[in-house]
Amino acid sequence: MKSSPKTFARPFRALGLLVALLLAFAPPAEPRGTTDGGGQSAQSLAGRLLVAREELRDPNFHRTVIFLLEHDPRGAMGLVINRRLGGVPLKELLEEMGVDVEAADAEIAAHYGGPVDPERSFLLHSDDAMLETSQKLPGGFAVSVDPEMLRRILEGGGPKDFRFILGYAGWGPGQLEAEIARGTWWDVEADPALVFEAEVATIWQRALDLRGVDL
Numbered sequence: 001m002k003s004s005p006k007t008f009a010r011p012f013r014a015l016g017l018l019v020a021l022l023l024a025f026a027p028p029a030e031p032r033g034t035t036d037g038g039g040q041s042a043q044s045l046a047g048r049l050l051v052a053r054e055e056l057r058d059p060n061f062h063r064t065v066i067f068l069l070e071h072d073p074r075g076a077m078g079l080v081i082n083r084r085l086g087g088v089p090l091k092e093l094l095e096e097m098g099v100d101v102e103a104a105d106a107e108i109a110a111h112y113g114g115p116v117d118p119e120r121s122f123l124l125h126s127d128d129a130m131l132e133t134s135q136k137l138p139g140g141f142a143v144s145v146d147p148e149m150l151r152r153i154l155e156g157g158g159p160k161d162f163r164f165i166l167g168y169a170g171w172g173p174g175q176l177e178a179e180i181a182r183g184t185w186w187d188v189e190a191d192p193a194l195v196f197e198a199e200v201a202t203i204w205q206r207a208l209d210l211r212g213v214d215l
Contacts, residue, residue, distance in 0.1 A: 045071045045176075047138030049195070050078060051186040051207040060115045063204045066169055067124060067195060069135075069143055076171040079124055081163060081195055082203035083112040088164075090154045097147045101154055108153070111200070114169030123149050125162035126192065139190050161196040186211050 050066040066078040087107035094101050113122060127134075127142040129152065134144045142159070152158040171179070179185055188210040197203050 045076070045187050047141060047190060049081075049188050049190045049207055050176075051188055051204065051211070053184055053186065056184050061169070065194075065203050065207045066114075067141075067190060069122075069137065069168075071176065073173060075173050076176040078169050079113040079122055079163075079165045080169060081111065081124070081165070082200045084200045085110045085112050085166065090150060094147055094150055094154065097150075099147050099151055101151055106154060108150070108164050111163055111165045113165035113167040116168050116170050118167035120167060121145070122165045122168065123162055124165060124195070125149070125159035126196075127159070129157070129159040140192060141190065141195070161192060163196060 045068050048068055050068060052061050052064045052066075054063070056062055061080075063082075064080045065082045067081050068076060068078040070077040086109070088110050089105050090108040091101055091105040093108070112118075123144045125142055125144065127136055127140050129149070130136070130142055131144055131146050131149055133146050134142045134149070136142050149158060150164075153162065176185075180187065186208070188207055191210070194203060194206055194210075197206070
């Protein structure tokens with residue numbers, strides 16, 4: 001899998017020792033080939049979930065569930081939602097991003113989003129709170145890359161549901177379609193209760209249940 005982000009060209013960066021330590025426990029990135037040619041998707045899967053089949057043994061994606069941010073003829077980009085890395089002090093994280101805050105400290109859970117650009121950070125959230133730079137997605141979801149949204153969360157004015165994610169998964173033109181055709185992934189509707197589930201260990205099986213698959 002490989003791709004560069006298109007819509008999300010100016011993400012904030014999660015820097016510092018705490019985040020580096022979290023990422024040290026993420027699975028190693030493995031190179032993945034691309035398909036020949038420029039296959040095009042008949043219908044965009046953006047805003048849906050990719051659910052890894054049991055047979056997918058790549059450690060980056062085994063038993064993962066991925067929320068697709070983008071899917072078009074240029075490729076696809078998504079965020080793994082069911083691998084928690086650990087807690088990060090939100091105030092300290094913001095200060096490292098150059099944002100001064102006065103609110104009391106709180107932790108935010110950081111999640112592994114994929115092997116590409118692991119210092120790049122995304123906030124996948126409900127669309128009840130938006131910035132001008134936030135990208136609205138189907139199904140009541142949005143994604144923000146501006147640390148202002150993290151500041152609002154710290155001060156109690158952010159979205160109801162959110163997930164802070166480091167790194168992403170990407171596919172070149174036609175690559176995701178080829179993987180789906182080979183039976184690597186199921187695609188299912190993105191249920192907010194599932195996407196923002198705190199018990200990440202249950203997400204994969206629950207996503208499979210949406211397809212009526214019991215493994």
